[in-house]
Each structure stands twice: as structure tokens, then as C-alpha cells.
């Protein structure tokens with residue numbers, strides 16, 4: 001069994017896939033930190049993991065600690081996705097290709113591998129990122145802005161009177177009518193910012209890549225915008241599609 005990890009700034013997304021048929025997903029989840037991940041794996045996969053591939057946007061030190069813990073706890077080696085100027089028909093559009101977030105790069109590579117034509121990839125996590133790929137696979141670059149958790153937390157931490165809990169936040173999100181409570185006003189205000197961002201990205205994508213652009217939504221908050229982009233493919237596992245390309249199984253090629 002192969003362990004796959006996408007280590008974002010807030011959460012570690014994990015899944016376990018079958019060695020011989022990686023399209024068979026045996027389990028998966030979201031862990032808040034290394035300890036939670038190791039605990040979840042210990043409960044179900046104390047034995048049987050043969051190998052791990054991972055992508056991380058965390059520091060090298062944090063990633064090294066996790067790799068060491070996996071080696072100690074499960075006797076597995078990890079392949080770690082590394083930056084590259086080209087992969088699977090996609091060319092990295094950054095001036096310094098190493099600086100493009102690896103989660104973004106893998107989502108781009110994954111999306112293009114699925115459709116082979118122009119794509120816009122929106123990843124809604126801690127940060128919200130957009131990436132544009134034109135028809136022939138040239139990544140044109142993208143944008144980064146704060147995600148929902150950052151937007152609301154900045155308001156909470158930089159004001160005296162914006163205070164509400166997660167339950168109130170969740171309830172407030174069901175409508176976009178003008179807010180009649182602080183939670184509604186903030187949550188809906190941030191959602192409208194998000195909607196504005198998404199709609200601008202769609203316009204830009206058509207300008208940059210033409211009308212035939214395929215839109216992908218990924219990241220933990222993808223569902224928040226899905227209704228505004230009915231034609232989009234909502235793919236929570238998009239980064240893992242790219243990860244499989246960047247880090248094929250050791251018998252095929254090393255990362």
C-alpha cells in the first residue's frame with residue numbers, strides 16, 4: 001500500500017492507495033498535524049505500507065521531521081516532490097521555477113494531464129491560488145490571495161469587537177443577504193470577496209487562454225465557490241494526480 005501526502009499550511013491531506021492499482025483508494029483523511037496523521041495511520045495501517053510519496057509547502061525542517069517519523073513508525077521511505085521547469089508537457093511559468101509552490105505545480109500538472117488543453121486551476125486553502133495554463137501546456141503564472149480562514153482571522157485578530165465561533169460562521173454562510181449579525185456580515189463579506197476573485201479569474205482565463213478553458217476547483221474550501229462555476233470540475237484530489245506524475249513508483253523512476 002502506498003501512502004500519499006499533501007502537506008499544506010493548515011492541514012495534511014493523506015490517502016492510502018493500492019500498490020498495483022493506484023486508482024484504488026483504500027483510505028484517506030485530513031490531519032491537523034504530524035501527530036494526528038501518525039495516529040490515524042497507526043490505527044489502520046500499522047503494517048502494510050510499502051512506500052510514501054509526498055508534496056509539502058512546509059519548511060524543509062518540518063518535512064524532514066515527518067519523513068523521519070514515517071521511517072521510524074512504519075519503516076517506509078518517502079519520495080518528496082521537487083520543483084522542475086517542465087513536467088508531463090507543462091512548462092513552469094515562474095521566472096524562478098523553484099519558487100512556484102509545489103502544491104500549485106502539481107495541481108497544474110495534474111489538471112493538464114487530465115484534459116490536455118487550456119486550464120484555470122483555483123486552489124482554495126489557507127491561501128487561494130489561481131494558475132493559468134494555455135492550450136499547449138505553457139503555464140502562464142497565477143495569483144495568490146488570502147483564503148477564507150486568513151480573511152476571517154485577520155478581522156478577528158485586528159478588531160476588538162468581531163468575535164464569533166465556528167458554528168455561527170457555518171450558519172452565516174447559507175445566504176449572501178446583507179448581514180444582520182457580525183458573523184453574517186463578516187462571513188458573507190468574505191464570501192463576496194471570494195466570488196469577485198473567482199469571477200475575475202474566469203474573465204482573465206478567457207482572455208489569456210481562450211473560451212475553451214477548463215476550470216478546476218480544489219482545496220478544502222472549493223465547495224464554497226462551486227455553485228458560481230457550474231462548469232468547473234471539483235477535484236479535492238487534484239494535487240495527488242500531479243504527485244503520481246512527479247513521483248512515479250520506485251520501480252518506474254525515482255522523484
Ligand SMILES: Nc1ncnc2c1ncn2[C@@H]1O[C@H](COP(=O)(O)OP(=O)(O)O)[C@@H](O)[C@H]1O
Pocket residue numbers: 007008009010011012013030124125126127148149218219220221
Ligand atoms: N474536513 C475538513 N477539515 C478541515 N478543513 C476543512 C475541511 N473541509 C473543508 N475545510 C476547509 O478547508 C480549509 C483548508 O483547506 P486546505 O486545502 O486543506 O488548506 P491547506 O492546503 O492550506 O492546508 C479550511 O480552512 C476549512 O475552511
Ligand SMILES: CC(C)(COP(=O)(O)O)[C@@H](O)C(=O)NCCC(=O)O
Pocket residue numbers: 008009010057099100101102103104123124125126127128129144
Ligand atoms: C501559495 C501557497 C502558500 C499556498 O499554500 P496552501 O494554501 O495550499 O497551504 C503555497 O503554494 C506556497 O507557499 N507557494 C510559494 C509561493 C508561490 O507559489 O509563489
Ligand SMILES: [K+]
Pocket residue numbers: 123124125126127128129219
Ligand atoms: K491553496
